[in-house]
Amino acid sequence: MTPTIAIVAARIFDGTEWHEDSGLLLEQGCVHGIVKTSDIPRGVRRVDYDRQQVVPGFIDLQVNGGGGVRFGEETSAQAIREIASAHARFGTTKLLPTLITDTPDVTALALEAGRQARAANVPGFLGLHLEGPHLSLERKGAHNPSYIRPMTAADMDAICAYRGDAGLVLTTVAPENVTAEQVRALVAAGVVVSIGHSNATAQTARSYFDAGASMVTHLFNAMSPLGNREPGIVGAALDDGRVFAGLIADGVHVDPATIRVSLRSKAPPGDIFLVTDAMQTIGTDLAGFELNGRAIYRNEGTLKLSDGTLAGADIDMISSVRFAHQVLGLPLERVLAMASSVPAKAVGLDDRYGYLRPGYAADFAVLNRELECVHTWVEGREPSSL
Template sequence: MTAPTAITGARIFDGDLWHENRALLIGNGKVAAIAALGDVPADARIVPMDGLSLVPGFIDIQVNGGGGVLLNEQPDVEGIRTICAAHARFGTTALLPTLITDSREVTATTIAAGLAAREARVPGFLGLHLEGPHLSVARKGAHDPAFIRPMEQADLDRIVAARRGLDVLLTTLAPENATNDQIGALHAAGVTVSLGHSDSGYETAAAAVEAGARMMTHLFNAMSQLGNREPGMVGAALDLGHLNAGLIADGYHVHPVSIGAALRAKRGPGRIFLVTDAMSPIGTDMTSFFLNGREIFREGGRLTLADGTLAGADIDMASCVRYMRDTVGVELEEALRMASLYPAEAIGMTGRKGRLTHGHDADFAVIDGGVNVVATWIGGMPVFTA
């Protein structure tokens, strides 16, 4: 039996509480215990992390790219590997590479790449997020309207088949372009259905939730807004307790006052959690890139099409946590949960991810007091050291 690893000298946040003067014990890629220093096994491999903090690894379920790779442009195992490695530098230990609306052929190729990435055990790969093509043209954002279309039986069959080979499969759709029967079939097959890029009203969204939708994609963006006579998709996300909602906390997609109001208004048990919606420039000095043949420009922390439309985000998860703490005013512990525990809840992975307690995957970020990532471990192994 392999000797355990003991991480010592660091404060440990298990997802609920901080532990001082304790060691994180790791065995076979899992958390064995948070133990008193006197209980560390004599044969343990000691890894000192004095003066730092261990926190559950970040889980990002909307990641379009990173490290110079956009999934749409390189839908293969090496592309997925590059994206995962790029985000590991910023504390993300599990992610869903996200395909932005594209052709049937690119979608099929991406699914095949996801299945191959799972087989290859790519560190950090958790599954896929298919964002589209069954969206609303009226709320398309940066999605190419040439590819947007209603869901057909062949699309449904492909997604259900893909779910059988993936730990997690998330799809974003608009109720305008998918029926409640289709949403129900996806839910029954274990697919996480997220509502997004939709101009639907509250009642339509509520019916989709009744059918099995359980998430809302990038709250406030590319959706009907909360109004005095029509609550819209935003109102549905906040009022319907079964819905979890992703949030891009970069200072451009949502105003901090709106974020604070949403956090106070959200009805449970559903949560608001963090996503990056990151594109290929993360971890690089790129100033532009292409999506579906259209150039996207990077300037001042924003990514936009030539007409100024926001096109994904130029932010990593550690930066989102800092923004929530420093600008929105959320306690650090809650910001950390928004980046780890709550996304794990949203995709049904709390048995493995989101906490540092016995039996959970030994996925964690090592951070300093400024929430800068010093190291990242996945499955009990270091994958990044600053």
């Protein structure tokens, strides 16, 4: 088929290498190819981003809210649309709306909202992340302890049913409230299982990785730490090449030195990817909000309960990219991968997302020299149509 749009930029990162003075060819919402500007076919409409750079769209696997909307407080396809739209302003082209620990009724509403969002083809919607309620009380963080409970057969049936008829679902669980047998059943049904909000030992974590858990949720936060005699979940995840790990790069949740050490020590092919863990403050001037009846205070890039407990994050993905590149000193190419191809691989979707290759979704962000997001395209849709 013939390409219909050429995105022209000073340089284009395809997820592996840079292309200078080139055009990204789009056709029916997918990437057709990348060619030199002089080789763009005649008759193709050109969109010029002079002196700017095009990179694969960001994929955020942990997004609690945005644009004033928190998923769970509002559970509808429209709520998901508003959250995705808010994050698209910051280069995120695919995300998992994340439901934190709540009641069975709210969880059911969230699963139905995901079904409706998929049926409506909401731009940016990739699937759902259920972060709880099957977590550890000891490592609950800001999750409401009254809602934390063991996983039941009914819980498993609901998650597996969603996976069967609506697609990708990621669930964060703790060994304290979910058995290894339950993890095996979830993974067999195609559910991505992540270990988090847990005080499990490294040995226990390894047994859950053996059962099929392939990820840990916000590395270092709300989990047993790396110690000299007990490696904890942190040590087990860094040491196991089967495991991917999300990480909040805001300089608040994890110290920069700790992040650099973890990146150097992570066993491949599993890798560390960026998540925002963003709340509804993104894209707004909200001074705070309520979470399950508790006040959350926004102050200088942090969101906290009155006792100082962190309650999600107040950062978008392009800000995370800048932090990782400018503060951590990581090569831009690696940081871009941490925000796109690595999370895509973590959930088994790197055959269609995370790169700008022929046949892949035309998901990309346009960045200026200061690494600010100028425009975001989702599946070939121009920014004005999102």
